[in-house]
Amino acid sequence: MAALINVPAKARRGDVIEIRALTSHIMETGFRHTADGKLVPRDIITSFACRYNGAEIFRADLFPAIAANPYLSFFTVAKESGKFEFEWTGDNGYSSTASASITVE
Amino acid sequence: MPTTRRQFLHLAGGVTAAGTLPIVSLRPLQATPAMLTTAIRNVVGEAQIRTGRVKLDIPPLVENGNTVPMTVSVTSPMTAAEHVKSIHVFNEKNPQPNIGNFYLTPSSGRAQVSTRIRLADTQKVVAIARLSDDTFWQIAAEIVVTLAACTEEMN
Amino acid sequence: MSIWRAIAAATLFAAAPALLAGEIPPDARRSGYSFMGPETRAMQDNDTSNPGMLFVLDGEALWGKKGGSADKSCADCHGDARSSMKGVAARYPAFDKALGRPVTLDQRINLCRANHQQAAALPYESRDLLALSAFVAHQSRGLPITAGSDPQAKPFVEQGRGLFMQREGQLNLACTNCHDDNFDKRLAGAPITQAQPTGYPLYRLEWQTLGSLERRLRSCMSGVRAQAYEYGSPELVALELYLMSRAHGLPMETPAVRP
Numbered sequence: 001m002a003a004l005i006n007v008p009a010k011a012r013r014g015d016v017i018e019i020r021a022l023t024s025h026i027m028e029t030g031f032r033h034t035a036d037g038k039l040v041p042r043d044i045i046t047s048f049a050c051r052y053n054g055a056e057i058f059r060a061d062l063f064p065a066i067a068a069n070p071y072l073s074f075f076t077v078a079k080e081s082g083k084f085e086f087e088w089t090g091d092n093g094y095s096s097t098a099s100a101s102i103t104v105e
Numbered sequence: 106m107p108t109t110r111r112q113f114l115h116l117a118g119g120v121t122a123a124g125t126l127p128i129v130s131l132r133p134l135q136a137t138p139a140m141l142t143t144a145i146r147n148v149v150g151e152a153q154i155r156t157g158r159v160k161l162d163i164p165p166l167v168e169n170g171n172t173v174p175m176t177v178s179v180t181s182p183m184t185a186a187e188h189v190k191s192i193h194v195f196n197e198k199n200p201q202p203n204i205g206n207f208y209l210t211p212s213s214g215r216a217q218v219s220t221r222i223r224l225a226d227t228q229k230v231v232a233i234a235r236l237s238d239d240t241f242w243q244i245a246a247e248i249v250v251t252l253a254a255c256t257e258e259m260n
Numbered sequence: 261m262s263i264w265r266a267i268a269a270a271t272l273f274a275a276a277p278a279l280l281a282g283e284i285p286p287d288a289r290r291s292g293y294s295f296m297g298p299e300t301r302a303m304q305d306n307d308t309s310n311p312g313m314l315f316v317l318d319g320e321a322l323w324g325k326k327g328g329s330a331d332k333s334c335a336d337c338h339g340d341a342r343s344s345m346k347g348v349a350a351r352y353p354a355f356d357k358a359l360g361r362p363v364t365l366d367q368r369i370n371l372c373r374a375n376h377q378q379a380a381a382l383p384y385e386s387r388d389l390l391a392l393s394a395f396v397a398h399q400s401r402g403l404p405i406t407a408g409s410d411p412q413a414k415p416f417v418e419q420g421r422g423l424f425m426q427r428e429g430q431l432n433l434a435c436t437n438c439h440d441d442n443f444d445k446r447l448a449g450a451p452i453t454q455a456q457p458t459g460y461p462l463y464r465l466e467w468q469t470l471g472s473l474e475r476r477l478r479s480c481m482s483g484v485r486a487q488a489y490e491y492g493s494p495e496l497v498a499l500e501l502y503l504m505s506r507a508h509g510l511p512m513e514t515p516a517v518r519p
Contacts, residue, residue: 002317006308016214024314027468029223031200057213061206065199065223067172068468069311073219077212164299168450168519172465174299251449 001025005086007100011078019050019058020073021086023096029064045070045090053082062090078104136202141195144202145233148193149241154233158242159192161232170224170250177207179216179234179242189216191235198228211237224250282440284454284506291510292453292518295444300465304517312394312463312515315387315470319395322388328379334392337376341399349397350405350512353501355412362416362501365393366472367492384491390470394461397514405458405512408505420502423495429486435499450519456507457500459516470515473500 006020023045030042042064050058058074070088086098136144145154162176179189188211194204207218216234224230227250233243293301307313323341326333338344353362356371363371369392370381382389408417424435438447439455446452460473467475474496478488489495 002314002321004308004313004317020308022309022311022314024318029200052212057210059208060218060220061203063203063205064201065196065204067221067223067465069314071219071221071309071311073176073217073309074207074209075213075215075217077214079212164297166297168297168300169465171468174303 001096003086003088003096003098005084005098005100007084007102008078009101010103010105013078013080013104015078016075017078017102018073018075019084020071021048021050021098022069022071023088023098024069025088025090025094027062027064027066027068027070031064043091043094045088045094047089048072049087050074050076051085051087052076053080078102080104136197136199138197141197141202141229141231144195145193145231148206149233149235152239152241154241154243156243158236159232159234159244161230161244161246163230163246163248165249167224167248167250170226170252172221173224173248173250174219175222175230176217176219177232177234178218179236181216181236183209183211183214183216185211186237188213188237189234190237192216192218193233193235194222195231195233196222196224196228197230198226199223200225204230224248226250282436284440284443286509289456289507289510290454291456291458291513291516293458293513293516295451295453296517296519300517300519304459304513310463310515310517312461312470312517315391315394315461315463316398316515318387319391319393319398322392323395328373328377330376330378332377334372337372341396345396345399347400347403347406349393349400349514350403351407351409353407353413353416353497353504355410355416357412361494362413362497364474364492364497364500365396366474367497369393369396385472385475390461390472393472394470394515397461397512400512401514402511404509405504405507408501408508413501413505416498417502417505419494420498420500420505423499424502424506429481429484431484433484435480455503456510457503458507458510459513459518461514462516462518465517465519473503 001024003023008017011017025045026043028040028043032040034040044064045062048060048062049056057076060072062070081102081104084100089095158180160178163173167173177192177194179192181187181189189209191209192207195202196204204222205220209216229245229247231243231245233241235241304310323334349365352365356363366384366389369389373379373381427434435455438452443452443454457473461470463470474491477496477499481488
């Protein structure tokens with residue numbers, strides 16, 4: 001399953017940059033029923049974290065009210081060249097990761 | 106010549122209430138305002154919540170309640186001494202009251218978060234920011250959600 | 261009626277001989293994109309915020325994956341999709357000489373699987389089929405739709421046109437009643453579009469996933485309380501072919517985002 005990450009490839013030191021992360025997940029609420037009345041069990045991403053050269057810069061707790069294929073956009077100050085790491089965790093042991101690099105001048 | 110709604114409905118041969126099929130016909134569980142208050146108190150405790158500083162952007166016309174773009178921003182210099190620690194978003198009438206908690210740092214640079222949410226019905230959405238001095242600021246918005254025509258029945 | 265009005269009507273008719281009553285003239289055809297709000301347009305416009313692109317990425321991975329008893333991938337025959345698949349989806353549904361009828365892009369993918377990969381067919385609306393079809397159609401993004409131009413496809417275009425004009429269901433509505441005669445008006449709060457299938461498979465906010473034109477047609481049919489045709493049925497293929505020929509010249513948008 002794919003994830004789409006948007007981090008500028010290059011930035012100037014001190015720039016405030018936008019980071020966007022979109023990942024594939026059904027985000028099944030746990031409140032829906034099938035046609036024959038059975039409850040569809042909850043299956044959502046519950047947590048997202050972003051680390052910049054190892055330090056956590058953003059974290060989110062997600063609930064069933066977040067739409068399928070969760071999209072998050074947030075900001076950070078470009079401090080040094082390096083790597084952004086993204087991690088999604090959720091129900092039924094769900095875990096996925098992605099990364100992107102940046103050059104800061 | 107513009108056709109009036111009445112003329113069009115007549116022309117459409119009776120697509121009135123029957124033309125509106127919610128994807129899930131019944132939502133027996135709804136967050137009541139009491140649940141909303143409890144969810145908020147779970148985050149802020151007994152602290153006073155002031156109105157202001159927080160901005161909530163949701164399109165005035167929600168095209169589909171299943172995927173609603175939302176942006177929360179907070180006025181803050183985002184310095185070590187004065188920044189936004191977290192943003193918490195709640196709703197009034199979904200089956201449960203929490204939407205998301207977002208944790209920022211002084212190095213966020215800008216206190217702004219966007220995501221896409223689900224709104225089961227026309228309802229109030231509340232965004233609350235916790236600042237580095239542990240004060241809480243909020244904004245509430247009433248969001249109108251209409252049901253789309255000719256939606257699928259759940260299968 | 262005055263004779264002058266009769267003459268004016270006759271002139272109008274003569275000026276547009278190919279158009280049936282109610283059909284939208286070519287220069288007035290508009291993608292569903294133009295009926296959307298700015299937020300939904302923004303979601304489609306940026307590839308890193310368009311959730312349909314998640315499926316295109318999955319499709320790209322599947323394109324290179326070997327499978328079936330032939331142990332072949334799509335790429336083993338077709339090479340780089342960026343060149344080999346450019347413009348292909350804009351021609352679909354396309355007439356298949358061996359079968360003597362038009363086939364959809366989904367059906368073409370499954371014919372390839374059966375004949376060249378010796379692999380089982382992917383079910384309609386399955387994630388893999390949608391992903392492959394989105395990846396292939398994405399290679400035509402920005403190119404004009406040409407489906408239905410093949411003379412051999414003409415009888416099937418006419419069959420599709422007939423179905424589009426035919427009233428059906430408990431509400432006794434034809435596609436044309438909404439999408440030719442009443443586009444730009446609203447139905448239960450939502451704008452009525454021209455039903456131009458420019459971006460399939462597309463990401464519907466309502467579905468919260470990618471879906472095919474056939475899925476969309478089937479939900480329209482249940483909307484008018486008609487029995488929906490089965491996936492892959494000759495009727496749905498003919499309707500799809502007619503709709504694509506009706507959108508002739510409009511640019512492909514796959515993966516589009518719609519409410």
